[in-house]
Amino acid sequence: MLKGIGPVFANRICKFRNILGGFYKLEQLLEVYGMDSSRYEEIFPFLSLDTRLLPQITLNNTTVQELKKHPYLSYHLA
16 A cells, blocks of 8 residues: 555556566556656655566567567567
């Protein structure tokens, strides 16, 4: 429970995290719809992440359809 983060906003953060497969840096929260720098700065001291828990994408065994779902990859790049 963070000040400034209600159930709707928490849902947006969770959806974005699930699409990404997890956050690898805290600044990615700024990409969540509605997150501005002032809200981010307010909650930043209470945030932490462990990048060891991030799933890895095995490129040799991943389809184009799976890769193009990632928000950082275009269809052309996939």
